[in-house]
Amino acid sequence: MAGDAGDSTGGGKRALPIGAVIVRLAAIGAVLLGAVAAFAGVGGFLSPGRLTQDRMMAGFGEANGSHPGFRRNHAKGVCVTGWFDSSGQAAPLSKAAVFRPGRVKVVGRFALAGGMPFQVDAPATVRSMALRFLPPGGEEWRTGMNNIPVFAVNSAKGFYEQLLAGSPDPATGKPDPARMQEFLSRHPETVRALAIIGKRPVSSGFANSTFNGLDAFRFIGADGASVPVRWSTVPLQPFVAESAAQAAAGDKNYLFDALIAEIRRHPLQWRLVVTIGAPGDPTDDATLPWPEGRKQIDAGTVTIDQVSGEDGGDCTAVNYDPMVLPSGIAPSDDPLLSARSAAYARSFTLRPARRGRSRPAR
Numbered sequence: 584m585a586g587d588a589g590d591s592t593g594g595g596k597r598a599l600p601i602g603a604v605i606v607r608l609a610a611i612g613a614v615l616l617g618a619v620a621a622f623a624g625v626g627g628f629l630s631p632g633r634l635t636q637d638r639m640m641a642g643f644g645e646a647n648g649s650h651p652g653f654r655r656n657h658a659k660g661v662c663v664t665g666w667f668d669s670s671g672q673a674a675p676l677s678k679a680a681v682f683r684p685g686r687v688k689v690v691g692r693f694a695l696a697g698g699m700p701f702q703v704d705a706p707a708t709v710r711s712m713a714l715r716f717l718p719p720g721g722e723e724w725r726t727g728m729n730n731i732p733v734f735a736v737n738s739a740k741g742f743y744e745q746l747l748a749g750s751p752d753p754a755t756g757k758p759d760p761a762r763m764q765e766f767l768s769r770h771p772e773t774v775r776a777l778a779i780i781g782k783r784p785v786s787s788g789f790a791n792s793t794f795n796g797l798d799a800f801r802f803i804g805a806d807g808a809s810v811p812v813r814w815s816t817v818p819l820q821p822f823v824a825e826s827a828a829q830a831a832a833g834d835k836n837y838l839f840d841a842l843i844a845e846i847r848r849h850p851l852q853w854r855l856v857v858t859i860g861a862p863g864d865p866t867d868d869a870t871l872p873w874p875e876g877r878k879q880i881d882a883g884t885v886t887i888d889q890v891s892g893e894d895g896g897d898c899t900a901v902n903y904d905p906m907v908l909p910s911g912i913a914p915s916d917d918p919l920l921s922a923r924s925a926a927y928a929r930s931f932t933l934r935p936a937r938r939g940r941s942r943p944a945r
């Protein structure tokens with residue numbers, strides 16, 4: 584269970600030489616420290632209303648109530664395992680070991696956005712797929728993706744303000760529409776992004792959802808050349824539109840029940856599609872889509888064949904920090920990346936509290 588989690592590397596089960604372990608831990612520590620520093624920078628530590636990790640966590644508490652032992656966001660989820668068969672097609676652009684032709688172990692997690700671990704499954708709720716690629720030699724890669732085409736905000740401050748604007752009003756127990764309107768009036772980028780998100784086709788389940796990394800990154804080749812990229816996992820399971828009857832049927836876990844049943848029947852597969860940005864494409868703003876027609880690479884296929892609950896599952900003690908990157912994948916100038924890294928780290932360290940029955944949000 585989450586209470587046993589003490590290792591932000593996910594408690595790797597493979598034996599590594601001690602030197603490699605130290606290098607790996609030092610690298611992860613450096614990433615986390617860098618992220619915390621960057622987060623301080625984005626939030627404006629010198630300003631009076633500075634956005635610290637604690638304030639961000641308090642924002643989640645205000646929005647969702649207290650659910651000890653669970654992730655502060657994407658709290659309802661299941662663990663999965665499987666593998667990635669690299670096609671080798673991304674290798675000329677990225678020297679990362681994961682892209683050499685061959686098979687790599689994967690530990691993943693499917694979840695619903697939101698900090699309430701017992702929320703009722705619903706069509707509009709953002710679905711996520713998080714993956715941890717484990718190539719031999721310890722050069723792992725972690726990524727978290729959502730089934731939306733763009734993100735709703737482009738800064739840590741925007742994320743925090745949106746969280747508060749959607750929080751229940753203590754007087755009514757419901758979000759106050761005027762508060763959200765006020766937030767939107769100051770964030771035209773969110774208004775534009777929500778219009779794009781609202782038009783997306785929603786599929787019938789996790790298995791036939793496309794998941795998008797949303798933030799831009801950079802691939803670094805063996806020759807040192809660097810290109811901007813975004814990535815997605817595109818299902819081989821055919822698209823079927825979500826029907827109103829699914830949610831209305833009254834099963835509050837219908838999305839997760841279907842996912843678990845499908846994985847138990849047969850493995851599920853997604854193609855890992857990498858989109859290459861052209862000069863001028865925005866890399867620092869996840870609310871902005873890249874133009875259609877950009878070059879895409881089929882980097883390989885993710886296969887998921889095992890599923891388990893989060894209590895003791897392989898993903899439970901994993902922090903899907905988007906800055907845990909192998910040599911060959913680098914962060915872009917998107918400020919969300921360092922903000923995410925810092926928030927996930929604090930969410931991770933708060934998780935070990937024993938899981939109890941969760942208290943409903945106000």
Ligand code: HEM
Nearest residue numbers: 654656657692711713727728729739742903922926927930
């Ligand atoms: C400033 C912006 C953001 C903040 C503060 C934030 C915060 C969080 C937090 C606190 C968690 C739980 C972490 C844990 O305990 O392991 C989480 C999970 C997650 N977030 Fe974000 N997030 C942000 C932006 C994004 C963006 C842009 C994406 C784009 C794909 C994203 C995708 C995910 C996913 C997939 C998970 C679930 C990971 C898992 O299954 O463990 N988030 N987020």
